[in-house]
Amino acid sequence: MNPYVDLSHLTMEFPTPKGPFCALDKVNLKIQKGEFISLIGHSGCGKSTVLNIIAGLYQATKGAVVLEGKEVNEPGPERAVVFQNHSLFPWLTAYENIEIAVKQVFKGQKSKAEIRDWVMHNLTLAHMEHAAHKYPAELSGGMKQRIGIARALAMEPKVLLMDEPFGALDALTRAHLQDSLMEIQTELNNTVVMITHDVDEAVLLSDRIVMMTNGPAATIGEVLDIDLERPRDRLTLASDAHYNEYRAAVLRFLHQKHSNPAQKKSDSKPKDKSEGSDNALGQAA
Numbered sequence: 064m065n066p067y068v069d070l071s072h073l074t075m076e077f078p079t080p081k082g083p084f085c086a087l088d089k090v091n092l093k094i095q096k097g098e099f100i101s102l103i104g105h106s107g108c109g110k111s112t113v114l115n116i117i118a119g120l121y122q123a124t125k126g127a128v129v130l131e132g133k134e135v136n137e138p139g140p141e142r143a144v145v146f147q148n149h150s151l152f153p154w155l156t157a158y159e160n161i162e163i164a165v166k167q168v169f170k171g172q173k174s175k176a177e178i179r180d181w182v183m184h185n186l187t188l189a190h191m192e193h194a195a196h197k198y199p200a201e202l203s204g205g206m207k208q209r210i211g212i213a214r215a216l217a218m219e220p221k222v223l224l225m226d227e228p229f230g231a232l233d234a235l236t237r238a239h240l241q242d243s244l245m246e247i248q249t250e251l252n253n254t255v256v257m258i259t260h261d262v263d264e265a266v267l268l269s270d271r272i273v274m275m276t277n278g279p280a281a282t283i284g285e286v287l288d289i290d291l292e293r294p295r296d297r298l299t300l301a302s303d304a305h306y307n308e309y310r311a312a313v314l315r316f317l318h319q320k321h322s323n324p325a326q327k328k329s330d331s332k333p334k335d336k337s338e339g340s341d342n343a344l345g346q347a348a
């Protein structure tokens with residue numbers, strides 16, 4: 064079967080004053096329609112670079128991204144991106160932030176009434192219909208992130224790209240949003256590529272976890288199939304043997320096979336309070 068998204072031999076060299084810096088070396092990944100893929104790896108290994116190449120924001124030095132048989136060379140609405148920091152227009156309401164994207168994507172295809180219904184439908188999917196007329200400054204971080212997700216979904220992208228979408232949120236809000244995303248995923252069966260630093264989040268949400276080696280010249284180290292039934296419930300899974308095996312496999316990859324290069328350097332330094340968590344990776348690295 065032809066892959067829906069095909070990353071082949073992606074190599075990325077950034078020009079720097081000291082000469083080219085090779086961030087990625089021959090990244091190969093085939094993604095099927097409707098798959099939920101998480102990219103995980105230590106800070107600086109090249110996850111955002113991969114995502115930005117798929118988004119068309121970066122051009123790979125070598126290799127290509129092919130979506131439904133067509134090479135990706137520039138950004139396009141069929142690849143919507145959700146960033147860690149929502150990126151909503153502050154002068155527009157939640158409703159208007161979504162409406163502006165919908166008008167751009169469905170120019171001439173939807174009537175005024177259809178646009179209104181579609182915006183409200185996506186606000187409802189993200190459980191934000193009650194906040195339609197609020198401005199970003201009046202919303203909490205989690206609410207803003209929900210609007211960002213609703214806006215991306217409203218564009219009906221072929222691929223939803225998420226760069227640590229819940230990274231800036233507290234643990235409870237993050238859990239609510241993960242649950243909402245799973246609900247939405249059940250309904251829409253989107254093709255998703257998500258960057259995360261959170262091992263539990265990766266196992267809970269993904270069909271496959273793509274684990275990257277440390278840079279420079281990072282590549283895909285291992286790919287783990289997460290064969291857990293859906294719908295998934297975080298409380299049930301907490302005591303599920305398979306869930307815990309998957310979790311352990313990711314932790315082994317990250318902390319034994321490809322331990323954090325920044326952490327190695329700081330091993331001789333006194334430990335601070337934030338160290339010791341086996342869930343989030345060394346985000347401060």
Ligand SMILES: Nc1ncnc2c1ncn2[C@@H]1O[C@H](COP(=O)(O)OP(=O)(O)OP(=O)(O)O)[C@@H](O)[C@H]1O
Nearest residue numbers: 077079084086105106107108109110111112113278
């Ligand atoms: N524009 C650029 N110019 C030079 N080097 C860059 C550029 N963008 C990224 N890099 C380097 O490429 C490597 C990969 O960066 P990238 O942001 O993709 O990592 P990441 O895995 O997403 O990191 P994090 O988890 O901290 O967000 C890093 O060493 C980074 O310093």
